[in-house]
Amino acid sequence: MSIRKKFDLSAYFVVGPENTKGRSVAMIIKDVVEAGFTCIQIRSKVASARELIQLTREASEVIAQAGKSDEVVLLVDDRLDVILAAKQQGIKVDGIHVGQDDIPVEVCREYLGEDSIIGLSARTHDIFEYIKTVDVSQIDYFGVGPLHETMTKPDCGVDLDGKVITRSFEEISKIAQISPVPVVVGGGVKLIDIPQLAQTGVDGFFVVSAVSEADDPKQAAVDLVKTWKLYATVGCKDLIEKQVKL
Template sequence: MAFWKSLLKDIDFYLVTDSGLSRKGTLSDVKCAVAAGCKIVQYREKDKTTKEMIEEAILIRKICGENAIFLVNDRIDVALAAGADGVHIGQDDMPIDSARRILGENKIIGLTVHDTDEAIEAERKGADYVGFSPVFDTTTKKDAGMGVGPERIQAVRKTINIPIVAIGGINKDNCISVIEKGVDSLVAISAIVCSDDVRRETEYFIETIRKTKQKYIQQS
């Protein structure tokens, strides 16, 4: 898994599942996204039992195989039971140092941050990447708060060296403005899982992210 950690900066589109919004189901979304080239999948599920989550997570682990990093949102127990590559946790979840003791050094731990102070602290405590949220207003996570705008990303980028994943209200119309601020990857939940063609939409975001990042690098 140290190999996957080394590739985090090269990941473009980051899929977060949402069974409540999905038109064709979580497993279908993951299959299509991975087939399109998505290299990181986060299983986020709030409405199923622990048993149901473990069973579904095991199936997602198989779909990801050696082609994509598989993370579980919040639930370290589910991540361990399913053999996930790591977890993504929030500011109010288990502290990073406790999660690290349970998961070990080779697992990936991502942490949601909302400003530069939290980002600096996340890196100091050993997070492998941060999820900066919310960039724009979003309805997919009720407690996300108001969007702070893509400009804040630049301040975070200047203060930490670990990868930044942007999330919150990102879609086709505003994704370029987010990528241009220096993120390594982004999440667009509704734009993907509410689509009739998850593979096509994932391919669009991957291509757009890569082209914009290349342009950003050339201008830097």
């Protein structure tokens, strides 16, 4: 079965060399894969195409060595050229994530084929109308955010007036209800946000610095996955009871 038909967005890690405090990208990816993360995205605005291809190769190898090539999705942000070059070199990469101003989804689908995963950052302004009306025939999930302003990607959530719009849990719940495709939420997400976020009905969370800049990336990843699984499977009454116990 194509991974596109069974991929899991619940724990989604975005990383590039500028996010790791000088530590190995591959080693941190190894940590998060072992911790139970289900999706890895290679994203960098400073790395060259060759560097991105190498990072993609290392990430693919880490996932394979963990025996999770059929479970953990590997995506590259924006760079269709990098993905095509990686595939030509025999690197297993599962798809692309694009923003509104990146290469069009239709072009990505044409070049990557029907088995590849394509994620799209949902438009910041008029997001509710957009999600209800956009043609989703070529995309597999929406990335939504930010939950909080974040220095990792300062332009995340910038609207037409140049202001950053963050999303409340109430708004995120509404987005989850109306979206015709899975939704993953990020942008400044921390461990403390996971219980509420898991209750909104979205399909997962994405993080960068909460793991990549942590003193112990593996433990941070374990805590995020464990907390998501705990709260994504309980009802509101159970949630209150768990919070009281904590």
